Amino acid sequence: MADVLSQNEIDALLSALSAGDLKPEEVQKEEEKQKVKKYDFKTPQKFSKEHIRTLELIHDNFARITSNYLTGQIRKNTKVKIETLEQLTYEEFIHSIPNPTVLTVFKMPPLNGSVLLELNPQFTFQVIDILLGGTGDRRHVNKEFTDIDKNIIRQIASGIIANMKLAWEDVLEVVPELETIETNPAINQTLAPNEPVALITLSVELGKTTTFINLCIPYLSIEKVIDKLVVQYWFQPDNDSALDESKEKMKKSLDSVEVDLAVELGKTHVSVEDFLRLNTGDVIKLDERYNSPVKVIIENEECYFAKPGVVGKNMGVAILDIIDKDVDNYE
Known part of the structure; x- marks a missing residue:
């Protein structure tokens, strides 16, 4: 629904149009800009603002823990903090x-798939230089990583990844497991190019x-636990038995609820004249065959296909299949 203009705004708009300061085409373009919002289906926004905020809180804690870890490992004051957190594609x-x-590349069960940690070459060579007795003051090193470099940085990377366990403990109990270390990112094909990822830059x-x-x-890694990436979830009591007990009580309460159930044998259309002439013994022809399944209707909703029959001395139906309403709703 469009915004309602006040009388002052209407007068100002008419004055601008009459004076030539504003053209009708410009007003129309401005309205179109407000109505249309671009959306790129190739890069869907799967992370909500709440998810991003929760990931920021988790990894802000991870940054503090990593600061203490690196300070202890290289014996030099180190400060780690989050700079940006954004959603983009894996290719980007x-x-x-x-x-x-x-x-x-490492895993964090029970999360699915792999998570990636990229250590900038400048940071990597600086840490290696300090651990090998240097000062770490070299600005830039342009060389390939040797096997000795990889072994040293593997130990540092393992320690950084291990800090994930403590950072995530308020949300989920994860078990970080280092898989492999690559020096050429182009050969890493763990994800599809257009897969959405959360990139945290520290x-x-x-x-x-x-x-x-x-x-x-x-x-994909956090899809099955995405409901836990809500701040309110952290403050819920971690009591699965109490939750199961509440669900069971709710089910028992619902068992005693009465619902209207009817079976529809078929439909037909008759005129008012024919309806008034109906007598005992007249046969009304329906739109269904005698051997066709009947519909079971619960609270005015078609729920099941069934087969009519006799149960003892009473008439009854045997359920054959469920009527899937979701398909119609999505079409």
Whole structure:
């Protein structure tokens, strides 16, 4: 519904049109801009604002834990904090990171699939330099990673990933497991190019240098626990037995509820004249055959197909199939 203009706004609009300051085409274009909102179906927004906010809270805690871990490992004051958290596609993430880099692939059961941790080469060589006795003040190192470099950074990456367990404990009990480390991101084909991912960029302040770490969480990984990525969920009591008991009580309460049930043998159309002439013994022809399934109607909703018959001395029906209403609703 369009916004209602006040009298002052109407007078101002008419004055602008009469003076030539505003053209009718411009008003129409402005209205079209307000009515139409672009949406790219190739990159659907699967993460809601609430999910993004929850992921930000989780990994803000992860950043603090990682700061303490790195400070203890390299014996140098390190500060890690979240810079950005956005949704994009996996292809965009891969194209945004340098080559070579350190791309750590790991799992976090019960989450599905793999999660990616990208350690910027500048950060990686800075840490290696400090651990091997240097100062870590070199600004840029342009060389390939050796086997010694990979072994050193593998230990650091394992420690960073292990911090996920503590960061996620308020939401879910995860078990991080390092799978592999790649230095060429182009050969990593763990996800489809257009798969939505949450990209968390963390800045690492080490001495006078600031570098970056990227954490890529695919939507597929958290899809089955997406309902837990709500802040209110954290404050719910973790009592599964009480929840099951409440569900059972609700089911028992519903068992005693009475509903109207009817069986429709068929339909027909008669004129008022024929209706007034009906007498005892007259036969009314229906639109269904005698051996066709009948419909069971519950509270004015068609729910089942059934077969009519006799149960003892009473008439009854045997349920044959469920009428799927969802298909009609989605069409």
